[in-house]
Amino acid sequence: MGPDIAAALARLRRQRRPPEQQARTDGGLDEGSAKAPVSPVSKLWYSDAVQAIPFWLPPALLMGWFVYGAVGWNLLISLTDWSGLGQPEYTSLSLEMYRELPGDRSFRAAFRNTVILLVAFTGVSLAIGLVLAILVDRDIRFENTFRTIYLLPMALSFVVTAIFWSWMYNPTTGTINVVLRGIGLDVLASDWIGNPRTRLWAIIFALTWQFSGYAMVVYLAGLRAIPDEHYEAAKVDGASTLRMYWRVIIPQLSAATVSAVVVLMVFALKAFDFIFVMFGDNPGRSADILAVMMFRVAFSRAQWAYGAAVATVLFVMALAIVAPYLYVQYRRGAL
Amino acid sequence: MSDDTVKPTTDPTRADTRLDGVDLERISLYAILCGLIAFYLSPLWSGLTTAFKTQSAFVRTSPLAPPMPEGFTLEPWELAFATMQGGLLNSVTFVLPATVLSATLGSLAAYGLTKLSWRGQVAILVLFLAGVFLPYQSVLVPLRQFWSAVDVAGLLSFAPFLANRADLIELTITHTAYGVPICTILFRSYYLAMDDAMIEAAKLDGASPFTIYRRIVLPLSAPMFAVALIYQFTQVWNDLLFALVLVTSRSNYVVTQSLNVLQGSMVQEYNIQMAGAFIAALPTIVVYVVFGRQFAKGITGAS
Numbered sequence: 210m211g212p213d214i215a216a217a218l219a220r221l222r223r224q225r226r227p228p229e230q231q232a233r234t235d236g237g238l239d240e241g242s243a244k245a246p247v248s249p250v251s252k253l254w255y256s257d258a259v260q261a262i263p264f265w266l267p268p269a270l271l272m273g274w275f276v277y278g279a280v281g282w283n284l285l286i287s288l289t290d291w292s293g294l295g296q297p298e299y300t301s302l303s304l305e306m307y308r309e310l311p312g313d314r315s316f317r318a319a320f321r322n323t324v325i326l327l328v329a330f331t332g333v334s335l336a337i338g339l340v341l342a343i344l345v346d347r348d349i350r351f352e353n354t355f356r357t358i359y360l361l362p363m364a365l366s367f368v369v370t371a372i373f374w375s376w377m378y379n380p381t382t383g384t385i386n387v388v389l390r391g392i393g394l395d396v397l398a399s400d401w402i403g404n405p406r407t408r409l410w411a412i413i414f415a416l417t418w419q420f421s422g423y424a425m426v427v428y429l430a431g432l433r434a435i436p437d438e439h440y441e442a443a444k445v446d447g448a449s450t451l452r453m454y455w456r457v458i459i460p461q462l463s464a465a466t467v468s469a470v471v472v473l474m475v476f477a478l479k480a481f482d483f484i485f486v487m488f489g490d491n492p493g494r495s496a497d498i499l500a501v502m503m504f505r506v507a508f509s510r511a512q513w514a515y516g517a518a519v520a521t522v523l524f525v526m527a528l529a530i531v532a533p534y535l536y537v538q539y540r541r542g543a544l
Numbered sequence: 545m546s547d548d549t550v551k552p553t554t555d556p557t558r559a560d561t562r563l564d565g566v567d568l569e570r571i572s573l574y575a576i577l578c579g580l581i582a583f584y585l586s587p588l589w590s591g592l593t594t595a596f597k598t599q600s601a602f603v604r605t606s607p608l609a610p611p612m613p614e615g616f617t618l619e620p621w622e623l624a625f626a627t628m629q630g631g632l633l634n635s636v637t638f639v640l641p642a643t644v645l646s647a648t649l650g651s652l653a654a655y656g657l658t659k660l661s662w663r664g665q666v667a668i669l670v671l672f673l674a675g676v677f678l679p680y681q682s683v684l685v686p687l688r689q690f691w692s693a694v695d696v697a698g699l700l701s702f703a704p705f706l707a708n709r710a711d712l713i714e715l716t717i718t719h720t721a722y723g724v725p726i727c728t729i730l731f732r733s734y735y736l737a738m739d740d741a742m743i744e745a746a747k748l749d750g751a752s753p754f755t756i757y758r759r760i761v762l763p764l765s766a767p768m769f770a771v772a773l774i775y776q777f778t779q780v781w782n783d784l785l786f787a788l789v790l791v792t793s794r795s796n797y798v799v800t801q802s803l804n805v806l807q808g809s810m811v812q813e814y815n816i817q818m819a820g821a822f823i824a825a826l827p828t829i830v831v832y833v834v835f836g837r838q839f840a841k842g843i844t845g846a847s
Contacts, residue, residue: 256662257662258662258663258664260753261656261657261662261753262656263656263754264652264653264655264656264657264753264757265652265653265655265656265657265668266656267649267652268649268650268652268653268724268728269653269668269671269672271649271720271721271724272671272672272675272721272722272724272725272728273671274721275683275687275718275721275722276674276675276678276683276721276722276725277671277675278686279682279683279686279687279690280678280682280683282686282689282690283682283683283684283685283686286685286686286689297689341580344573344576344577344580345577347573349573349574349577353836355577355581356836356840357832357833357836358581358584358585359580359581359584360836360839360840361584361585361588361829361832362584362587363839363843364778364828364829364831364832364839365782365825365828365829366781366782366783366784366800366824366825366828367782367784368782368784368800368803368804368807368821368824369782369803369821369822369824369825370587372591372803372807372817372818372820372821373587373588373590373591373818373821374587375807375817376587376590376591376594376607376814376817376818377586377587377590379814382602382603382606382607383607384586384587384590384607384608387606387607387608388608418583418584418587422584423843423844426840426843426844427844430844450569471677475677475679478679479679479680481680481681481785482783482784482785482800485784485788486784486804486807489808499681500679500681503681503684504681504684504785504788507684507685508684508688508788508789513685516684516685517685519681520679520681520682520683520684520685521682523679523681523682524678524679524681524682526679527677527678527679527682528674530677531674531677532674535670535673535674539666539670
């Protein structure tokens with residue numbers, strides 16, 4: 210913090226100087242003011258606030274239109290009754306679509322599955338990621354290779370991983386059942402993605418495979434930030450390795466956990482591509498999630514307003530996850 | 545690299561255990577790590593073996609067994625490539641501009657939000673940061689409305705070559721817009737850590753903000769450009785959702801779409817599906833293997 214303030218002060222002092230010592234600008238407004246006393250206009254013109262505008266405003270406008278403009282437009286569409294061909298009528302707005310949601314059984318199922326996916330996927334990915342990070346951090350040889358392989362699935366498209374896992378889960382010749390039969394667990398072998406009772410869990414398992422490497426990377430950074438003395442102190446106290454991690458190391462990873470949770474949960478909300486490639490736009494009530502339902506309702510059935518309402522629910526869920534995180538980051542001065 | 549070489553010397557407690565000769569803890573550690581490798585690679589391995597097997601071979605043999613000479617074939621790769629080559633070409637033509645554009649805009653925005661000091665930066669920054677976490681479903685319907693209102697093909701009718709690619713141009717702009725937030729965040733954390741001395745000196749010499757950006761900040765940004773470009777390339781190449789909504793004409797299908805079509809039309813030909821999956825994944829796998837470090841930096845940049 211200290212040097213920042215010093216730098217800011219230095220900058221402030223410089224800003225008070227007359228413009229001839231200041232930055233030459235391309236296309237300056239007032240050439241004549243170089244010799245004249247500093248006018249408020251030229252002071253404003255040469256301030257960093259104004260000089261910064263050409264850099265951040267164009268990207269901000271592009272992003273702002275596509276992100277915030279579109280979110281607002283989506284909200285507006287969700288208040289109409291637009292469906293089928295033609296254009297939305299923005300004259301009569303109502304909350305009709307939102308009133309329909311609670312009574313819609315497929316919405317309730319999709320909402321429930323989304324929450325299950327969110328919680329189970331995030332929890333399991335974190336746990337596996339933590340274990341991976343601790344193992345990789347134990348001063349092993351070929352650490353790079355291990356890390357690279359655990360993180361590899363994250364570089365793959367959902368389209369690719371969904372195709373791999375459809376094959377893995379194939380009831381007769383898929384790897385999962387072949388391995389289960391191979392180790393004598395024939396009873397467990399089943400049609401994992403065909404059976405509605407296991408479908409959602411099969412998806413969660415595959416997504417965990419894809420994203421646990423991410424949790425590992427985040428935790429690894431957290432572990433590397435813990436001073437070696439903490440490990441040594443625990444060793445001197447005679448704590449077992451397990452106890453050392455549980456009592457000394459893991460409690461220091463809370464910041465890493467929080468940021469990993471937020472990112473993983475948002476990944477889970479976006480898990481559309483994977484389910485869409487595996488099951489098409491209707492994975493059945495047992496594995497439907499809001500992201501897939503929104504696409505089906507809007508783009509397959511042309512119930513645009515209703516789809517927009519489902520999309521708003523998704524947006525609010527994401528906001529509920531991210532807003533507290535951003536607020537805490539802001540309060541900690543991390544932004 | 546540095547981690548691997550420095551750690552052992554700074555960590556005497558863990559080095560000690562290595563002197564004990566046969567060390568059960570170490571052995572079980574490596575056993576677990578290798579078991580995990582087998583788990584993480586198994587979907588890729590069973591896909592790879594299957595892609596080289598004939599239909600009858602992959603039905604009869606274990607997916608983990610490598611292809612035997614009598615069941616070996618390259619045909620799935622040829623068939624998959626023939627179906628997907630149009631998609632591959634389309635993806636290359638739109639992913640590269642979208643990647644470069646969002647990284648450049650992100651760098652410019654981050655420069656305006658860090659190296660020039662003014663109040664209210666954090667408010668703007670929060671808007672960028674929240675954009676990183678946006679679930680894309682919540683913008684899909686307006687996105688379709690917007691791009692059907694803006695007649696890109698009509699605007700480009702003077703150049704039929706571009707007009708035919710209107711879907712891809714829409715996709716490029718869309719991906720650029722949604723890539724700007726994460727790129728800005730990545731560059732901002734980098735610029736905050738950048739030494740101000742040179743910039744301050746240049747300012748005193750009367751250099752304009754743009755000159756400072758081009759002469760000082762941009763050349764120093766090369767490592768972060770690598771991170772942002774690799775992150776964006778992977779994201780955009782791998783995306784299916786935006787393409788589903790924006791790309792309607794089959795001749796403009798991108799690689800993920802053509803892979804999805806391939807999967808839908810060859811339901812039982814798992815060997816062709818697997819070959820197709822590898823073809824679509826190859827560019828990102830290569831980028832990942834070569835630039836693993838930058839990739840890891842990119843994905844953790846948002847947190």
